[in-house]
Amino acid sequence: MTTPSPLIHVVDDDESLRTALLRLLDAAGFNARGYASVGDFLLQAPPDGPGCVLLDVRMPGPSGLDLQAALRRQSNALPVVFLTGYADVAASVQAMKAGAVDFLTKPVEREALFDALQRALARDAAQRMARAQAEQLRAAFATLTPREQAVFDRVVAGQLNKQIADALGIAERTVKMQRAQMMTKLGVSSVAELGRLAERLQYLPD
Amino acid sequence: MMYRAKRRSIVRLWVACWLLFAQAVSAEENLCVLVLYSNHRLLPANLEFEAGLRETLAKSTELNAEFLDYPRFDSESYLDAMTAFLHEKYALRPPSVLVVGGKGALEFVLRHRDELFPRVPVIHGAVPQSFLQSRPPLPADVVGVPIKFDFPGTIELALRWHPRARRLLVVTGVSAQDRAWEAELRSDVSRFQDRVTTEFLAGLPTDALLQRLRALGGDTVVFTPGYFEDGVGHLFSPREAVGLMAAAAAAPVYGPFDTFIGTGIVGGSMPNFAAMGRQVGHLVNDWLAGGAPAAQRLPEIAPTAVNLDWRQIQRWDIDPSAIPDDAIVRFKPPTLLEQYATETGVAIVVFLVQAGLIAGLLFERRRRRRMELAVHQQRCELAHASRLAVAGELTGAIAHEINQPLGAILSNADAADLLLASGADRRDELRAILADIRQDDLRASEVIRRLRALLAKQPVDWHPFDLNEAIRELEPVLRAEARRRRVALDLRLTATAPLLLGDRIQIQQVLINLALNAMDAANGLPEARRAVAVSVEHDADRLILVVRDRGPGIAPEHLPQLFDSFFSTKSQGMGLGLSITRTLVEAHGGRVWAESGSGMGAVFRVEWPAADGAGTPEPV
Numbered sequence: 075m076t077t078p079s080p081l082i083h084v085v086d087d088d089e090s091l092r093t094a095l096l097r098l099l100d101a102a103g104f105n106a107r108g109y110a111s112v113g114d115f116l117l118q119a120p121p122d123g124p125g126c127v128l129l130d131v132r133m134p135g136p137s138g139l140d141l142q143a144a145l146r147r148q149s150n151a152l153p154v155v156f157l158t159g160y161a162d163v164a165a166s167v168q169a170m171k172a173g174a175v176d177f178l179t180k181p182v183e184r185e186a187l188f189d190a191l192q193r194a195l196a197r198d199a200a201q202r203m204a205r206a207q208a209e210q211l212r213a214a215f216a217t218l219t220p221r222e223q224a225v226f227d228r229v230v231a232g233q234l235n236k237q238i239a240d241a242l243g244i245a246e247r248t249v250k251m252q253r254a255q256m257m258t259k260l261g262v263s264s265v266a267e268l269g270r271l272a273e274r275l276q277y278l279p280d
Numbered sequence: 281m282m283y284r285a286k287r288r289s290i291v292r293l294w295v296a297c298w299l300l301f302a303q304a305v306s307a308e309e310n311l312c313v314l315v316l317y318s319n320h321r322l323l324p325a326n327l328e329f330e331a332g333l334r335e336t337l338a339k340s341t342e343l344n345a346e347f348l349d350y351p352r353f354d355s356e357s358y359l360d361a362m363t364a365f366l367h368e369k370y371a372l373r374p375p376s377v378l379v380v381g382g383k384g385a386l387e388f389v390l391r392h393r394d395e396l397f398p399r400v401p402v403i404h405g406a407v408p409q410s411f412l413q414s415r416p417p418l419p420a421d422v423v424g425v426p427i428k429f430d431f432p433g434t435i436e437l438a439l440r441w442h443p444r445a446r447r448l449l450v451v452t453g454v455s456a457q458d459r460a461w462e463a464e465l466r467s468d469v470s471r472f473q474d475r476v477t478t479e480f481l482a483g484l485p486t487d488a489l490l491q492r493l494r495a496l497g498g499d500t501v502v503f504t505p506g507y508f509e510d511g512v513g514h515l516f517s518p519r520e521a522v523g524l525m526a527a528a529a530a531a532p533v534y535g536p537f538d539t540f541i542g543t544g545i546v547g548g549s550m551p552n553f554a555a556m557g558r559q560v561g562h563l564v565n566d567w568l569a570g571g572a573p574a575a576q577r578l579p580e581i582a583p584t585a586v587n588l589d590w591r592q593i594q595r596w597d598i599d600p601s602a603i604p605d606d607a608i609v610r611f612k613p614p615t616l617l618e619q620y621a622t623e624t625g626v627a628i629v630v631f632l633v634q635a636g637l638i639a640g641l642l643f644e645r646r647r648r649r650r651m652e653l654a655v656h657q658q659r660c661e662l663a664h665a666s667r668l669a670v671a672g673e674l675t676g677a678i679a680h681e682i683n684q685p686l687g688a689i690l691s692n693a694d695a696a697d698l699l700l701a702s703g704a705d706r707r708d709e710l711r712a713i714l715a716d717i718r719q720d721d722l723r724a725s726e727v728i729r730r731l732r733a734l735l736a737k738q739p740v741d742w743h744p745f746d747l748n749e750a751i752r753e754l755e756p757v758l759r760a761e762a763r764r765r766r767v768a769l770d771l772r773l774t775a776t777a778p779l780l781l782g783d784r785i786q787i788q789q790v791l792i793n794l795a796l797n798a799m800d801a802a803n804g805l806p807e808a809r810r811a812v813a814v815s816v817e818h819d820a821d822r823l824i825l826v827v828r829d830r831g832p833g834i835a836p837e838h839l840p841q842l843f844d845s846f847f848s849t850k851s852q853g854m855g856l857g858l859s860i861t862r863t864l865v866e867a868h869g870g871r872v873w874a875e876s877g878s879g880m881g882a883v884f885r886v887e888w889p890a891a892d893g894a895g896t897p898e899p900v
Binding site: 088101134179180 | 688694719
């Protein structure tokens with residue numbers, strides 16, 4: 075793929091620790107970038123690129139948990155790995171429930187850190203791929219004519235060609251032809267496939 | 281002469297009648313006793329004799345005394361006149377008993393008895409036994425206590441108390457009595473011939489005598505009965521003469537009369553004139569009660585005893601063990617108890633009561649000190665416990681403070697490891713990494729040092745310290761805690777160093793307690809009100825620490841109990857923080873109070889006297 079290499083965003087107010095983390099990630103071959111606060115991250119991070127966020131919990135101003143909540147509201151949410159000085163139970167539960175990849179405590183073993191970051195990047199990649207496929211599907215769906223879309227709805231709902239013809243007030247042969255065209259446009263060859271596609275379309279994010 | 285005799289016989293008749301009558305009413309009338317002394321009235325022997333006599337006679341007995349003033353006056357005409365005088369004087373108050381003191385008086389009475397008081401019984405005292413033995417027996421109604429001046433006994437005593445003495449000096453005078461004593465002594469000293477050489481100084485002029493006595497050496501003892509008249513006709517009482525001799529002599533002086541005690545003589549074997557007076561008194565009483573005393577009640581001789589002057593015993597360094605147990609010791613300073621028995625008793629009681637009181641007070645004081653110590657100990661324990669509790673509350677902040685540098689160190693080390701493994705020459709980067717590791721390590725150990733100072737159980741360390749400095753030391757932990765609780769912490773210290781006398785750690789604890797309290801108040805409030813402000817103000821003589829929050833404030837009804845133990849408005853509060861805070865503040869001579877406006881937050885103010893100001897508090 076020609077997509078840019080993933081970038082790890084390190085958000086921690088402790089400069090010394092941030093520097094050390096960036097050094098380590100750099101030495102390990104990651105692309106990483108540091109931010110002293112949540113605000114810095116929001117202002118300076120590239121709007122849409124692959125990567126993940128390595129996030130401190132307690133910081134002056136908005137906390138790591140605040141940032142996590144804000145990211146979740148975006149369509150292209152970056153996965154979050156928390157790294158905290160003191161793992162209190164409440165904060166860790168909240169973070170994990172909100173979908174954090176991991177909740178690490180300082181000082182952190184490099185294997186644990188790398189492992190968590192790999193998983194975060196993998197999740198990001200998977201999400202990106204899913205988003206790309208959905209995009210493709212939506213584009214294909216957009217090429218259907220209104221009549222083809224109506225046929226699609228009824229086929230997915232399980233109606234027979236005759237029922238569809240009666241309901242739309244057209245000949246059964248016309249229904250057959252439009253159904254074949256619709257399946258070609260969507261790239262499916264069976265009704266079962268069409269059903270799975272419909273399911274995915276329904277659950278895709280807007 | 282005829283006339284006088286006639287008159288006398290009339291008087292006698294009258295007296296006889298009166299006596300008959302008087303005897304009949306004697307139970308009602310005062311009995312009269314006349315004492316006639318040989319010598320003059322101030323002779324100490326006479327005074328003592330009379331004291332003993334007076335002591336023995338009944339109070340109602342009338343006692344009169346007359347003095348012949350021998351040997352100064354002893355002419356025949358004088359004695360005749362004296363006889364007439366006494367006769368006339370006592371014509372209307374004739375004595376029931378006539379007491380005579382001394383040989384001269386006895387002789388006088390025996391010669392003139394018929395002209396004086398015929399048939400009046402006579403009792404004699406202080407008459408030498410030798411004189412009585414040298415004359416015909418006395419009439420039956422003349423009885424008494426003979427006296428024996430114990431010259432040899434006294435000399436014996438002197439030689440025993442001065443075993444090194446080689447010379448005995450005997451001093452006598454020239455009056456008849458003096459001559460008689462001299463003769464007696466010359467025969468007495470013969471028995472001491474083999475022990476000492478004896479020298480008589482008889483009839484010297486007093487001046488010459490004293491000269492001689494002053495020049496005496498240490499091997500001499502002096503014996504003298506005193507004298508009435510010296511070699512140039514000056515008259516003395518024996519006591520006066522002895523006093524002069526004893527004052528001058530460079531050797532110990534002994535004498536046979538107890539009246540000499542106190543003049544400076546060491547002592548002697550002496551008749552006791554007071555005891556003699558008492559014996560005579562008993563005889564008088566017997567006679568007054570019913571006739572002549574029975575022969576067996578007549579003492580054979582007046583008692584003698586060793587009399588001594590304790591001051592002289594000490595002056596001449598006489599061995600106290602040589603003093604007989606029954607000796608009469610004079611001038612020995614009485615012990616306090618003997619002298620002031622009552623006062624001493626009272627003093628002892630007062631002393632004991634006082635001692636008891638003091639002991640009680642001391643005991644009480646010790647008990648109080650112990651209790652104060654215990655209280656102090658308890659407060660230290662409590663303070664420590666509360667510090668540990670605070671530490672528990674601050675665990676998050678503390679862990680954060682320490683893990684931050686530890687995390688940086690580990691990551692830096694890992695980075696270095698990877699850089700080295702990559703084989704690339706990135707020496708500069710490695711150097712920077714090592715410098716950072718070092719710095720973070722120091723940072724972590726600094727946090728630990730501060731915490732240990734704060735949490736360790738250590739003795740109270742009382743000295744002036746800078747309040748700003750103490751607060752600055754706490755700042756990282758407080759800031760970490762504030763961050764953890766998402767509370768804005770504002771610290772305002774003074775420009776000049778405010779000095780406070782006391783224990784820095786305890787004051788830091790005051791700040792921690794108040795700051796955590798304020799942060800608690802911020803719980804659950806909107807962002808804008810989650811703020812705690814700590815400020816220090818420095819007055820001329822006061823230090824003020826103010827901790828302010830913007831929480832709900834303190835309900836007016838809670839204000840009075842705020843600093844009480846176990847009072848808490850928090851669901852999980854022990855109610856000890858503010859109580860301990862107040863204890864610590866007051867231990868530093870300060871006070872702490874709270875102010876609160878409704879909904880405006882609470883303000884805690886602590887005020888201490890500045891260490892450079894007056895009235896520095898003592899450690900407790």
